[in-house]
Structures are given as structure tokens and as C-alpha cells.
Amino acid sequence: MSLKIINKSDLMPFVANMMGEYEVIGPVANDIGFKFATLTDASQVRLNYNTTVIPPRKTLLPTQETLFSFQKDMLAPTFDMKWRVLLGVHTCDLHAMCMLDEAFARGQPDTHYMKRRATTTIVSMECLDTCDENSFCKSMNTLTATSGFDLHLIQLGDFYAVDVGTTAGEALLANHAKSHEATRAEIALLDKTMSQKWSKFPVRLHLDGKDLPALMGVSYKSPLWEEVGKRCFGCGSCNIVCPTCYCFDVRDEVSMDGKSGERYRIWDSCQLDEFARIGSGENFRKTHAHRLRHRFMRKGKYIAEAFPGHQGCVGCGRCARACLVDITPVGVWNSLRQDHA
Amino acid sequence: MSIPAIESIYLPTLAWISKVETMTATEKFYTVELPRGQSLGHKPGQFVQISLNGIGEAPISISSSPSRSNGKFEMCVRKVGDVTTALHNLGEGAQIGVRGPYGRGFPVEQFEGRDILVAAGGLSLAPVRSVINQIFDHRKKYDRFIILYGAKNPGELLFKEEREEWKKRSDVEFLETVDKGTPEWTGNVGVITTLFPKITVNPRNTVAITEGPPIMYRFVLMELLGKGIPEDQIWVSLERRMKCGVGKCGHCQLDHFYCCQHGPSFNYAEIKGVMEAL
Ligand SMILES: Cc1cc2nc3c(=O)[nH]c(=O)nc-3n(C[C@H](O)[C@H](O)[C@H](O)COP(=O)(O)OP(=O)(O)OC[C@H]3O[C@@H](n4cnc5c(N)ncnc54)[C@H](O)[C@@H]3O)c2cc1C
Ligand code: SF4
Ligand code: SF4
Ligand code: FES
Numbered sequence: 001m002s003l004k005i006i007n008k009s010d011l012m013p014f015v016a017n018m019m020g021e022y023e024v025i026g027p028v029a030n031d032i033g034f035k036f037a038t039l040t041d042a043s044q045v046r047l048n049y050n051t052t053v054i055p056p057r058k059t060l061l062p063t064q065e066t067l068f069s070f071q072k073d074m075l076a077p078t079f080d081m082k083w084r085v086l087l088g089v090h091t092c093d094l095h096a097m098c099m100l101d102e103a104f105a106r107g108q109p110d111t112h113y114m115k116r117r118a119t120t121t122i123v124s125m126e127c128l129d130t131c132d133e134n135s136f137c138k139s140m141n142t143l144t145a146t147s148g149f150d151l152h153l154i155q156l157g158d159f160y161a162v163d164v165g166t167t168a169g170e171a172l173l174a175n176h177a178k179s180h181e182a183t184r185a186e187i188a189l190l191d192k193t194m195s196q197k198w199s200k201f202p203v204r205l206h207l208d209g210k211d212l213p214a215l216m217g218v219s220y221k222s223p224l225w226e227e228v229g230k231r232c233f234g235c236g237s238c239n240i241v242c243p244t245c246y247c248f249d250v251r252d253e254v255s256m257d258g259k260s261g262e263r264y265r266i267w268d269s270c271q272l273d274e275f276a277r278i279g280s281g282e283n284f285r286k287t288h289a290h291r292l293r294h295r296f297m298r299k300g301k302y303i304a305e306a307f308p309g310h311q312g313c314v315g316c317g318r319c320a321r322a323c324l325v326d327i328t329p330v331g332v333w334n335s336l337r338q339d340h341a
Numbered sequence: 342m343s344i345p346a347i348e349s350i351y352l353p354t355l356a357w358i359s360k361v362e363t364m365t366a367t368e369k370f371y372t373v374e375l376p377r378g379q380s381l382g383h384k385p386g387q388f389v390q391i392s393l394n395g396i397g398e399a400p401i402s403i404s405s406s407p408s409r410s411n412g413k414f415e416m417c418v419r420k421v422g423d424v425t426t427a428l429h430n431l432g433e434g435a436q437i438g439v440r441g442p443y444g445r446g447f448p449v450e451q452f453e454g455r456d457i458l459v460a461a462g463g464l465s466l467a468p469v470r471s472v473i474n475q476i477f478d479h480r481k482k483y484d485r486f487i488i489l490y491g492a493k494n495p496g497e498l499l500f501k502e503e504r505e506e507w508k509k510r511s512d513v514e515f516l517e518t519v520d521k522g523t524p525e526w527t528g529n530v531g532v533i534t535t536l537f538p539k540i541t542v543n544p545r546n547t548v549a550i551t552e553g554p555p556i557m558y559r560f561v562l563m564e565l566l567g568k569g570i571p572e573d574q575i576w577v578s579l580e581r582r583m584k585c586g587v588g589k590c591g592h593c594q595l596d597h598f599y600c601c602q603h604g605p606s607f608n609y610a611e612i613k614g615v616m617e618a619l
Contacts, residue, residue, distance in 0.1 A: 067351040070394045075438075077349035107602060108587045111350050247591030250351070250584045254395040261395045263351065268590070275592065278582050282555050284595070294594075302597040 003182040003190070004162040006153075010178045011160060015042040017176035018085050022121070025059055026087035027052060036086075047088050047155070050131040055093050055243035055318065059086050060100060060116050061267075067112060067250070069262040078262070079115050085172070088153075089124040091145040092137045092314040096243035097122070098148040099303065099310035103246060106307070121168055124149040128193065130201050134317030136330055138198070139205035142314045154190060161190045206334045209311060216301035219336045220293070228332065229289025231325040236269030238295065238319035238327070244303065244312055245269075270294055296332055350587060353392040353438025359413065361433055365497050368464065369429055370404070370417045373439065378412035384446030385471035386578060386606040390586045391416070391428065392438030399424040400583040400601075402468030403442060408478035417467035417499065443586040447472050447550060447576055447606045455548045456485035458540075458570075460561050462533055462553025463492055466499045468578060469552050480512055487540055490517045491533030491553075495526045514540065533557065537564040544569035552578040562609065575609035 006014060018024050024039045027049040034049040036056045066078040089097070104113035127143060137143040145152065150169030154161040162179060164170050173179055182190070207215060239245045249268040254261035268275065271291050277283040285291045303312030313329055320328035360372035375381065381389070383403050392398045405415035420429045431437070449472060457476055461469040476483055488507060492498045498517065507515040516536045518529040529536065533553070549565045551558065558577060565575050581593040581600040593600035596615045598607075 068349055075352055075355070075394075077352050079348070104589065106588065108350055110587070110589050111348060246589070248584070248589075249592075250398065250590065252395050252397050258395070263392075263394075263397075265351075265590075268592075270591065270594075276582055276594075278580055284581065297596070298594075302594075305597055 002164055003187065004164060004173060004179040005182050005186050006160045006162055006177055006179045008158045008160065011047075012042050014177040015039070015045055015087070018087075018172070021176070022083050022085045024085045024087055025056070039087075045087065047125060047153070049088070051090070051135070051316065051318065051321075053241060053318070053322070055096065055241065055316065056086055056089050057093070057097060057100060057243050057246070059084065059120060060097060060113060061246055061248075064264055064266045065112060066262045066264045069260065071260040077111075079112065081115065081119060084120045085123060086120055087123045089122055089149070090127055090131075090316075091124060092135070092140070092142040092316040093243045094122065094124045094145050094148050095140075095142040095311065095314045096316070099244055099307060099312070099314075100246055102307045102310055103303075121150045121172055122148070123151045123153065123169075123172075126152065126154040126197075128155065128197055128200070132317065132321075134320040134328070134330075136204040136315040136317065138201040138203055138315075139207070140209040140311060140313060140315030142311070143198075143201055154193070156186070156189050156193055159186070161186065204330050205315075206337045209313070209315070212300040212311075212313075212333065213304050215333065215336055215340065216297055218340060220297075222336060222339060224332065224335055224339070225289040225293040228327050229287055229292055232271070232288040232292055232327060233325065234271050234273065234288050234291065235324070236271045237322040237324075239269035239271055240267060241318040241322045243314060243316055243318070244299070247275075270298075292327070296329070299329065300333065351440070351585070353390070353398075353440045355436055356439045358431055358433055358435045358437060361431075364417065364499050368417055368419050368467075368499065370415065370467075370499075371428075372413055372415050373437065374413050375439070380410050380412060381414045381442055383407055383410070383414070383442035383471075385449055385475045386446035386468065387442040387444050387471075388468075388586075388605065389414075389416070389439050389441035389443065390583075391418075391424065392440065393424055393427050394438070396427045397424050398438075398440070398584075399428075400443075400586060402471070402605075404467040404470050406471045406474035406478060408475050417464065419464050440586060444601055444605050445603060447578075449475055452548045453482045455483060455574075456487070456543060456546050457483050458487045458489070458542060458547050458549045458565075460489040460533060460536075460549065460551040460553070460565075461491075462557040462561075463497065464499070465552035465554070465578070466490055469550065470500065470503075472550055477513075484546065485542075486513045487542070488513060488515045489533060489536045489540070490515070491519070491536070491557075492517075493520045495519050495523050516540070532560070534560050534564050537568070542568055542570070544571070548574045548576070550576045555580075572613060573608055573610040577607055577609060577612070578605045579607060579612075580605065 026045040027034045028037045028044045034052045068077045104110040149165045152163040247268045248265040250265050276285045299313040357374045359374040362370040364370050388400050388402045390398045391401050401416045522530040551561050583593045584590040586601050588599045588602040
């Protein structure tokens with residue numbers, strides 16, 4: 001669609017206007033860096049954040065979510081129907097959310113996710129610099145996005161270029177922001193900024209993301225899994241921080257008097273021992289090595305094959321930052337690549 | 342899919358236990374009645390999620406065949422943990438929740454005209470019974486019919502009356518065995534593979550369906566392949582931990598397959614190279 005311009009001084013009023021009508025979730029500063037949180041004041045938003053510990057997927061798939069409540073024999077589905085704007089999503093996370101959209105819509109659509117998704121407007125942001133030494137979005141081809149967003153912001157000096165992706169985005173802009181059609185000079189600045197961008201992002205992975213499924217296909221029996229398995233604590237932090245992880249557990253909770261309660265889902269981790277254990281006690285992924293291999297297979301191969309056009313890893317680097325024993329996708333994949341060089 | 346998901350795909354349909362029979366020390370057999378006499382509309386080999394409010398859900402195989410489901414279905418439940426123990430404590434008339442049917446069943450229509458060899462171990466006779474009775478009810482459509490069944494000991498053998506009937510029928514060759522006999526036991530003693538030398542098959546025309554505890558597969562598959570039955574004529578059913586039943590939660594993943602979607606019934610040719618499968 002069309003390219004619009006918002007002056008920098010008009011951005012805060014835009015955020016404040018949206019807050020009047022929507023729950024606006026955006027990056028804010030906290031003790032350890034940045035996190036996505038509901039804004040209570042437009043000035044809290046930090047669009048220049050580098051990354052967040054927890055990805056914005058929690059807006060679409062909350063850490064814990066009620067599926068239905070029950071009272072004696074009565075069952076009532078619970079849906080969250082707030083209208084939201086998710087602001088300042090980096091393109092790696094946007095790619096991840098597009099994959100989640102596919103995963104939850106496939107087959108029998110997950111009605112809870114679908115409702116949340118339908119009530120969420122995404123305003124994404126172009127990164128013009130690498131966030132830190134752990135990200136490898138360039139190799140995963142996620143350092144930009146031309147679809148998946150409703151609006152997409154690119155900061156160009158004292159104004160923002162706004163790419164309009166959907167009619168919902170167009171309406172959001174028309175109703176809440178002061179903007180104008182981009183001029184030739186503004187488009188020229190966008191051209192210049194974008195053409196200077198790519199060289200600022202280092203290549204950390206020794207292969208292209210598109211070749212990961214093939215690499216993983218020949219790496220099932222690699223001795224590397226035992227090596228990294230020995231270091232892994234099985235803490236599951238890597239799953240919790242990953243924008244493409246979406247596995248969950250389903251549990252029940254009952255009130256003190258036992259008369260009412262709810263069934264809810266809660267984020268789960270394939271790195272935990274009991275994740276794949278069945279009734280007879282058999283566990284299909286007994287060791288850290290088996291479970292790590294499963295995680296990397298999913299990131300590098302299974303998801304890409306199950307959902308063509310999507311990737312199981314978007315190169316955000318969060319799992320590398322979170323792991324206390326330095327088990328990283330770049331390390332693992334480069335090492336496997338070397339074995340098959 | 343005849344049970345409508347009322348808005349939430351995780352919302353179960355309320356159903357009633359209309360009959361409970363104690364089968365063994367750890368297994369009970371249930372007849373479940375669906376509201377308004379509706380049918381489950383399942384295929385043999387599919388499963389349902391059984392839900393108890395406040396306790397949770399458990400994936401349970403449908404033991405009755407589609408040919409015999411008129412507003413009801415049957416299931417056999419082994420007591421192992423929270424949900425299954427709570428189910429064991431429920432009597433006739435109790436209300437339970439049902440979601441499903443889920444998963445891929447056995448494509449029995451494709452087996453028409455073939456010799457059918459079923460090999461089931463332990464509790465797995467319950468799910469396989471959905472295929473067995475489907476075949477009995479359309480017996481003319483199939484050629485020879487062989488059932489091999491093994492359990493740990495005589496006390497764990499399921500479906501006593503039905504097995505007695507199978508022994509009498511002339512249109513099925515039924516052989517059973519126990520790993521360990523008792524003084525009263527006069528039948529075959531030994532693991533299920535000891536039954537294979539007792540049967541002859543035409544491997545080219547045989548479709549084999551096998552289901553049992555994980556350890557059994559390796560040995561039974563060796564026997565089936567050893568008889569020369571082609572890989573794509575062998576069907577297995579795999580149990581994995583399941584939470585959602587609809588391909589979302591990730592628990593049942595078996596390499597790139599989701600057991601609740603692509604399975605639980607798999608063709609051996611499909612999964613023989615899948616490292617986590619067998
Ligand atoms: C496709 C399929 C068909 C099945 N059919 C039957 C059947 O016909 N009859 C029958 O008795 N059992 C069947 N099972 C096994 C049954 O689902 C489990 O025994 C049951 O979920 C255990 O639940 P629980 O709450 O009683 O145990 P829990 O208290 O939850 O746990 C007890 C043990 O069961 C394991 N477990 C927990 N949840 C699951 C789960 N969702 N799937 C598998 N294991 C789990 C745990 O790791 C633990 O070791 C089937 C399983 C699958 C996947
Ligand atoms: S964060 Fe590191 S130690 Fe923890 S489970 Fe993941 S790989 Fe293992
Ligand atoms: S695997 Fe690691 S780098 Fe890849 S998307 Fe997940 S958290 Fe980011
Ligand atoms: S049981 Fe949840 S994905 Fe299969």
C-alpha cells in the first residue's frame with residue numbers, strides 16, 4: 001500500500017490517541033533492559049529498545065490463559081476480547097508471529113488464539129542497527145519484513161516513514177495520527193537509509209537459514225548432541241524466551257469449595273524431563289541430548305517443513321542470551337556446518 | 342466430526358457413563374452415551390479426550406467399532422494417574438466430558454479384499470478391537486482374518502466373552518498367549534512372537550495391524566517383515582503424551598509428525614526412518 005510520514009513530534013500524540021481506544025502494548029524500560037508491557041502513559045514507550053527478554057508473543061499466547069470455566073455441570077468458554085495495539089515489534093518477532101498465526105490456524109483453528117489475533121493490530125518497526133552480538137537475523141532473512149504488519153515504522157532522522165500493510169492499519173493511522181503522503185525527498189531518504197542498513201548487520205551463521213533443514217537432516221546422529229547435552233541443565237529458559245516456541249500444558253484449577261474452577265493452558269518446555277513421558281512411564285526423549293536435539297530440529301527443520309514459507313528460528317538471539325552455559329543456535333549450527341563442510 | 346466444538350475447541354461435550362464393567366485389576370470398560378443420541382462418527386483407531394472438570398483430560402482410544410456405534414461408544418481405561426483413577430471411581434450415570442474423535446485411524450476401506458493380520462499386546466486389544474469388530478461386521482469384504490493376542494498373564498487378558506466367541510468362529514484364526522502362565526492356564530505360554538511360527542500367511546496379500554507396548558513393536562515388526570509382508574502393508578499405532586489432541590500443544594511430537602494429527606495410526610513405511618518412532 002502507500003507510504004506515509006509521521007513527524008517525530010507527532011508520534012507521542014499518536015500513541016496517546018491510540019491509548020484512548022485500545023490497550024497499547026509496547027517496549028518499556030525495566031531493571032534488566034526492556035519488556036513489552038501495557039502502556040499507562042505514552043511517554044513510557046521506548047521505540048529505540050534493542051531487544052526484550054520475553055518476546056511479544058505473550059500478547060497472542062499469554063503465559064497462562066483460561067480456556068473455560070466450570071460450575072458444577074455448566075461449562076463456559078472464556079475468551080479475551082480486548083482490542084489491542086502491539087507497538088514496536090521488531091521484524092524478527094514479526095516473522096515469528098506470522099509462523100504462530102499459521103500454526104494456530106492450521107487444521108482445527110485454535111479459537112482462543114484466533115480471537116486474540118483478530119483483536120490485535122500490529123505496528124512493527126524496522127531495525128537500523130544490530131541489537132547485540134547474539135542476534136543473527138541477517139542469516140535468517142528476518143531483518144526486514146514487507147508483510148505481516150498492519151503498520152510498519154522506519155525511523156528516518158526526525159520523522160518516521162510508515163508502511164501501511166492492511167486496511168486496519170490504514171484506519172488506525174487515519175483515525176489516530178497526523179500523517180502525510182511521503183514526498184519524493186522523504187522517499188529518497190528512506191532509500192538511502194535502507195541501502196546503508198544491511199552492511200551494519202554482521203553475518204554470524206556460516207550458512208543461510210534456508211539451508212538449515214538440509215543441514216539438520218544430516219545431523220540427527222551427530223556427536224554434538226551428547227556434547228551440548230552434557231552442559232545443558234534442562235532449565236527450559238531457551239524455550240521461555242523464544243518467539244517461535246508455542247508448546248503448552250493444559251491444567252485444571254478448582255476453587256476451595258470444589259464447586260467451580262477452570263481449565264487453563266500454560267507455557268511448557270520441551271527441555272523438561274516429563275514433556276514426552278507417557279502413562280506406562282516410557283519417556284521418548286530421556287536425556288538432555290535427546291531433548292536439545294529435538295529443540296534444534298524443531299527450530300531448524302520441522303517447523304520450516306511443516307509450515308512452508310516460515311521458519312522455526314528467526315535469529316533473535318534471545319535463547320543465546322538466556323542460556324547460562326552458552327548453548328547457542330549460532331554455535332550449534334556453525335559446528336554442525338563445519339562437520340559437514 | 343459430529344461433536345460440535347461450541348466456540349472453544351477445548352470445550353468438551355457432556356456425556357454419560359451408561360455402563361461400567363471391571364475387566365482386570367487395573368482396567369475398567371465403559372460405555373459412554375452421547376447427548377441426543379448422536380454418533381461419535383469415528384474411524385477405527387481414533388481416540389477421544391476424556392475430560393473431568395477440575396482434574397483434567399486424558400486421551401483414550403475408542404474401543405467400539407464405527408459399525409456398532411449408535412449414540413454410544415466404548416473405551417477401556419487403565420488406572421495410572423489422576424484422570425484415570427478419578428474415572429475408575431465413577432459409576433453408571435456419572436457425567437464426563439468428551440472431545441473428538443481425533444487423529445488418523447486405520448484406513449480399513451483400503452484393506453478390502455486383503456488378508457488381515459492383527460497382532461495386539463496387553464491393553465492395546467482395546468483400541469484394536471475397533472478394527473476387529475469393524476472387520477467382523479463387514480467380514481465378506483475381507484479375505485483371511487488372523488488375530489494374535491498376548492498379555493503378561495491370564496489375569497490381564499481383556500474381553501473374555503468376545504475372545505471365547507472368536508475361538509468358536511470359523512471365519513477367524515485366533516491365537517492367544519501369556520508371557521507367564523498360572524496353574525489353571527492351559528493355553529500357549531510365551532511372548533507374542535512365539536505365535537508367529539504357528540501361522541502361515543500370503544505376505545503379498547496381507548495387511549498387518551499391530552499395536553502394543555513400545556517394547557513389543559520392535560519384535561513384532563521383525564516377525565512381520567521376516568514373513569515378507571511389504572512395509573507399506575504394515576500399520577502401527579503409537580502412543581505419545583498428548584494434551585490438546587488438535588496439533589497445537591507440541592507434546593505428542595515425534596520428529597516432524599504430530600502423533601495426534603498424523604497418527605496415532607501410522608503406516609510403517611512412513612515412519613521407519615523416523616528416529617524417535619520405534
Ligand atoms: C492416542 C492415545 C490413546 C490412548 N488410549 C488409551 C486407552 O484406550 N486406555 C487407557 O487406559 N489409556 C490410554 N492412553 C493412555 C492414557 O492417555 C494415559 O494413561 C492418561 O493420559 C494418563 O492420565 P492420568 O491423568 O490418569 O495420569 P497422570 O496423573 O497425568 O500421570 C500418570 C502418568 O501418565 C503420564 N501421562 C500424563 N498425561 C498423559 C497423556 N496425556 N498422554 C500419555 N501419558 C500421559 C504421565 O507422564 C505419568 O507418567 C492413550 C494415550 C494416547 C496418547
Ligand atoms: S537455556 Fe541452556 S541450559 Fe537451559 S535448557 Fe536451554 S540449552 Fe539447556
Ligand atoms: S531459537 Fe533462539 S534465536 Fe531462534 S528464534 Fe528462538 S530464541 Fe530466537
Ligand atoms: S496432543 Fe497437542 S499437539 Fe498433539
